[in-house]
Amino acid sequence: MSSGMIFGLTGLAIFTIGLFGALVMVEPLRRVLALKLCSVGGGFMLVVAAWRAPPEVADPVPHALVITGIVVMISATAVALALIRRLHTLEHDSDD
Amino acid sequence: MADPLLIFDALLGVALIALAIAVLVVRDRFAMIVLFIIFGLMTALAWVRLSAPDVALAEAAIGTGLAGALMLKTLHHIRAAPAAPVPVSVGVVFANMGFCAMVFVGLAIAFMATSLEAPGLAPQVAQNIDASGVAHPVTAVLLNFRAYDTLMEVVVLLAAIIAVWMIERGIEQAPARHLGEIYRGFARLALPAIVVIGTYLLWVGAYAPGGAFQGGAALAAVGLLLLLSGLYRPQPAHRPIARLGFVLGIAVFASVALLVASGGRLPFEYPPAHAKTLILLIEGVVTISIAVTLAALFHGREPEAIPVSETRA
Incomplete structure (x- = not known):
């Protein structure tokens, strides 16, 4: 058992929980959060893949990929949340 | 498991999984976002343990801080909407649960079979x-x-x-x-x-x-x-x-x-x-x-x- 093994399984579990949430949840905001959980799970796998037992240094290439992924994810989140706000406004207006 | 840091890692892993589940099941949407922010900060901590401080910084600042602010703003905007519009039928939930469990088992087998010592x-x-x-x-x-x-x-x-x-x-x-x-x-x-x-x-x-x-x-x-x-x-x-x-x-x-x-x-x-x-x-x-x-x-x-x-x- 090592840190990499523990967090690798954690990352897989988080990815699966996020996948389940994205499939089952009906609330838009919660579904976006579930997809974010998926992305964190994916990030976990890359960080674990880069990890080496302590005396050795970690592989910087997957780290750069995860940082890229985080920035892409905030862009996707911002667009998804803007769509949710727009959708809400449209639904709210039709009620009047 | 004599190494105290490994015990810390295992506890952190369990806490992360529990927080991820809590984000999806908690009823209050404000609590949901706050739990997600806590989850993100814990993730950053785990990535520091995996000697990835750059990624941890980016996750804490962008993936958690800014994303949390964006979600709270959106929640403020849509607060008039009902929390849970249409519940999903139990059959669909269990079918998806089974499907996701299979995905997890498959990925876990693949992960355990992969060496973590590749040169990269x-x-x-x-x-x-x-x-x-x-x-x-x-x-x-x-x-x-x-x-x-x-x-x-x-x-x-x-x-x-x-x-x-x-x-x-x-x-x-x-x-x-x-x-x-x-x-x-x-x-x-x-x-x-x-x-x-x-x-x-x-x-x-x-x-x-x-x-x-x-x-x-x-x-x-x-x-x-x-x-x-x-x-x-x-x-x-x-x-x-x-x-x-x-x-x-x-x-x-x-x-x-x-x-x-x-x-x-x-x-x-x-x-x-x-x-x-x-x-x-x-x-x-x-x-x-x-x-x-x-x-x-x-x-x-x-x-x-x-x-x-x-x-x-």
Whole structure:
């Protein structure tokens, strides 16, 4: 058992929980959060893949990929949340 | 399991899984977002344990802090909507649960069968780091060895802000809650400190964990504080400046790549003698672009010439 093994399984579990949430949840905001959980799970796998037992240094290439992924994810989140706000406004207006 | 740090890792792993489940099952949507923020900070802690401090910084600042602020803003906007519109049937839930369990088992078997000791690309990075112009391997990968990825990442941010401005065109925002004098006082105290932290993160990225994205996120927090405390209100006249901010990073980044290519080299193949200067220039402008774009993503709607209430009347 090592840190990499523990967090690798954690990352897989988080990815699966996020996948389940994205499939089952009906609330838009919660579904976006579930997809974010998926992305964190994916990030976990890359960080674990880069990890080496302590005396050795970690592989910087997957780290750069995860940082890229985080920035892409905030862009996707911002667009998804803007769509949710727009959708809400449209639904709210039709009620009047 | 004698090593106390391994026990810590196992507890942190369990806490992360429990928080991920809690995010999905908690009823109150405000609690959901707060739990997600806690989850993100715990993730950053786990990534520090996996010796990835750069990624942990980016996750804490962008993936958790800014994303949390964005979600709280959205929740404020949609708070009138019912929390759970239509419940999903139990059969669908169990079918998906079974499906996801199979996905987990399959991935876990694949993961356990994979060696964690593969050499990876670390040796190649270590060999070429002297020619890259910076001493920190992650910055070298981001700004030199795989600079094209980073350029595209900034393009993705630009695409996001264009999409958000188009989606939100003409819609009325929920009126922002008025923040009290204490909050303004806090903003006045905190702003200079955050500016210093953001610039430091950018500068230190050359030889230690940090860099354009973490620094840009810290500077975007300045924008958020200014917007939230009402110290800055976006005016239609500021649109050209904002647009310049959005494209500045891409423009300088791409021009440097083309300039290098025109000298008989490949794009992004900086001459080693000037690599540090070029990387710092790119990082500086990209940081400004990231900060402006992230703050604009938080603000959402483009500042419009005509007040929204008049166009809707």
